[in-house]
Amino acid sequence: MQNGPAVRRRKLGAELRTLRTGAGLTSGEAARLVGWHQSKVSRIETGASGAKPADVRLLLDAYGVRDAQLRELLLMLAGSEEAGDRHRWWHAYRGVLPPTYRDFISLESQASAMRTLETTVVPGLLQTPEYARAVTRAAVTDLDDERLDTLVEVRLARQDVLRTERPLRLSAVLDEAVLRREIGGPEVMGRQLERLMDAARLPQVRLQILPFGAGAHVGLTGPFVIFSFPSTSDLDVVVLDQLTSSLYLERKEDLMAYSEAFDTLRMHALSPEESLDYIAGIGDGA
Known part of the structure; x- marks a missing residue:
């Protein structure tokens, strides 16, 4: 690691x-x-x-x-x-962002594809401003309003990777808990669910929900991200976020294990079409 x-x-x-x-x-x-x-x-x-x-x-x-x-x-x-700035825009925030976060953004901006399992919160690339603000305030203690605004600004700027000429291909599996956990209040959560549905319709995004009914699954050990890069698979890396740091796994055995785990999670998750209906049902209070 x-x-x-x-x-x-x-x-x-x-x-x-x-x-x-x-x-x-x-x-x-x-x-x-x-x-x-x-x-x-x-x-x-x-x-x-x-x-x-x-x-x-x-x-x-x-x-x-x-x-x-x-x-x-x-x-x-x-x-x-x-x-140019398209790939290194975050350098303007060096005084605010911790090194581990800058490293993550750097990989995210260079990757051609990203596979992620989220068990707690909506992935940063799919968050609304209000949801991002609520998550950031809860996760980072002792934030003044100015620094909070900056961190939210960075979170939203990261989302540009989904809108470039060669957009990042995002495949995300979200545990149902992500949808049920009311972050920021009912109105904020309602808009966040609408944002998820809009994102799920993008051709570069594949979003699947892992419902509670799926029972125990390999993702119970925690969320992870797999970055893949253009031209060569030898640069692929797994990122595990922890409270004060991030771990990067690069061995072929680790990459294979997490890739197989993600494929298993996708098999047990709802299809993208079923997932859209499921999110809509939760949004309607079903």
């Missing part, structure tokens, strides 16, 4: 190693091509040291990588500003 920066460093190094071997080069040959010592290539590939964007660009050129989407992703993992 790693923190966000360590995961990105290791993922970047592993992908660069794959690209080097795909180009038919040894680490020594790659080093000579870019004018480095072989040990620097090795340290980057093992994640022992970070790689500057300029370093990554040199290596990608040496390996003949022309895929623009893959280059952009790897440069962002190295901390490049080239992608």
Whole structure:
């Protein structure tokens, strides 16, 4: 288990190693091509040291990588500003957001797909402003109004990933408790349920409800998020949120276990069409 920066460093190094071997080069040959010592290539590939964007660009050129989407992703993992404000808008909030939250937003903005199980609250990408305010106030103690406004603003800005030219594909399984827990009062909750139904109709969103009638399920251990990335599955990562930190799981065994768990949850959940009806019924007081 790693923190966000360590995961990105290791993922970047592993992908660069794959690209080097795909180009038919040894680490020594790659080093000579870019004018480095072989040990620097090795340290980057093992994640022992970070790689500057300029370093990554040199290596990608040496390996003949022309895929623009893959280059952009790897440069962002190295901390490049080239992608512009669309991918790094949260830097304006560095003084407010804890590092673990910034890491999560960074992964979310770079991912092509996100699978999430939520057992307590509506996923941040689908929250209304009023619901987000109520959740944030309950989760973060001693907030003044200005900081609360900023955190809600960030939560809403994150939702832009669903509205870009290449939107994030979101697949969410929500335990029925998410719908039944009245956060912010009946009016706020009513608008939140309407927001869920609107989101569920988007082509890039697949929303399923896991009703109480499904009984015990693998998701009882807690919520999780699986991020998938364009061009390569080797960068995929599982994120487990805790009260004061987040855990990042990157081993293939962990990814497989959580992917299988999510597939099982989807099988036991209502279909997207049935889920829409179910949310509407709860909204109507059924």
